[in-house]
Amino acid sequence: MVHLNKTQSPIGISLDEQFIKAAQLSRHGGQWRLDSAVRIPRDRPGAAIEAQEVRGLRDVLARQGFVGRRVVVGLPAQVLLGSLLELPPRSSGAPVEMLARAELARMHDCDPHSIETACWDLPGERQTKDTTHMMALACPHEVAEGLLDAFEQAGLDVEALDSELHATARACGELLSPDGVTAILALGWDAVVLNMMHQGQIVYHRAMAEVSMKHQASALAELLEVEPATIDAVWAQHNNTAPQQRSAEETALLETIAGILETHWEEIVADLEAPFAYIQSEHTGREIERLLLTGFGAATGNVAEFFEDHLHLMTQVVAPMDAVSCSPALGDKARDPSLTVAVGLARFTE
Template identity: 20%
Template sequence: MFAGLKKTNQNALIGIDFGSNSIKAIALSKGRGTFQIDAVAEAPIAKGLIVDNHFEDITKLSQIIKQLRKNFPASYQNAAIAVTGADVITKVMPMNADLSEIDLEAQVELEAENSIPFPLDEIFLDFEVLGPNAANKELNDVLVSAARRETVLSQVDCVEVAGLKVKVVDVASHAQARACELLFERDDFDKGIAFIDIGASQMMLNIMHQGNVIFSRSKNHGGAVCTQMMADHYGMSFSEAEKVKVEHNWPVDCDIDVVAPFINMTVNHLRFDLRMFTNTPNNIQIDKIILTGGCQLMPELVKQLEEELDLNVEIASPFPGFEYKNESDNVLLQKVGAKYMLALGLALRGVQ
């Protein structure tokens, strides 16, 4: 997405999602009118290698990418990655519709200098014209994205040291939205659709309307909070508690003493964030919620969200209509496909 990284051949991309708990990747191709999953893989990473979306040890992470790459066909040499967190800012700015491309670029830089809290020489800056402004047809809405150079380049270095070439750098919320659009019904385009990604250490809420992300919020909250609560309650190490949690092999009283409080905490966070959206000056009602990420695998969370928010809640499952090069990938994604939505959204950049 960002300048210097976008005007390249995007074919045959591996979408790589750097999470604080694991790295997930998907290779995607298109033929005979449908998508095909050519490979999918996940590799765990040690706690502390990625903290608040910052890479603490590029050498170790590159070694993990090298191992992950062995699961993919040799023809896949290029990758798409995403940036997120406090080092990334996106804004929709109304600008004169008559501006030439050169003048528009200059105007974007001027507006960014005044409204983005990073020095211009420390960021990658990109923009996309979304279309006419709803209130004034003489203006266009322009999506402006800015990311700290240090954040982008640390990811790029990590991937390229592992032997892949980064062809696309996207914003995580945009990539997830791209994947979530595969789930939309015909009339969802004009509705407000909230998609919520609950990962290991970050929970992201994005609301889509007419193909655009119109509201975003993120919190340092996710599955790692539940793991730590479990570790503290039962006197386990973090790794022991993570294994118990993932395998659902927890003590009988864990549902009441640990899981229920964690779900209540998660629902309260989401209720607050959704209220922030409803308090913004718009007339868009949220019609349904789509859950992504590993933490949505807790069925109790889905039930409680539906009951307390009075909204239809779906677990993202974009893969049933896909073809698969390997049947084992089909089996995996039927179970945990929602964890791979960001990687999927990135891989889609190479086939759309």
């Protein structure tokens, strides 16, 4: 039977050192629905992905109900070159995009012909008659070619390489403040990534590898006597037990875990002070109105409450079920914020 009102998205795939996340949606009557999603551990954590690992991923996707071989692969913020730029006004007739590429290459000490660049003007209040204020991102060809080779050799059709900054913002779209600034904080395995959105545009981003979840995962895994990649599931198992049903040992364990997590989150809060102050000074009169949390770390502990209390911002964890409708068959996957970026990648064609 052919469903004329149903359109399958490409498979969104996000990679980090520890996990591969994938999601695929279908369109029903103008609305997206998440049909398939999965998070699997990497074959060789920390290594560059190769065709053999992608072939294994392709087999997993087929068993998990994914359809087709079209994929959109994410580019994590930490592999991208980025900067805020001040360039001549567009009214001057200067080739602003070419200048942005050359300036970004100069700042990062690389050949302009060795990078692929995307750039966009910042919202209106930053512009003056003498200057074009832009945000620019670039991906080194070496990074892009490595990903393309691995996926294409494994028989998958890469429709696009997409910035995960944009993919996460796309997934969170309906939750962004219409007028003020929204901060999106991806508590990822490899890095904590701050992404500031204003009027539908990224106006600031920063990747903080030094406070990534993998560092805290090691300490928690040793305490729990489990593999680091499973700590979010183990936390949920313990935390979902009703307080009156917990043993004294389990209660003490949860308190110890919470202490480790809160120390980690305090470090992140301290790192947010400078960029928050910068954004509020640059975007005069525009308050940071809300904080959205995604990523592996957003599933551990009472993370939203902690950040809301310490930053005095309305804070929400964004899982796939908060971004799109979800098939009932997905179960806990619909509530897994580490999969949110894959949902945004799957929506690349919008």
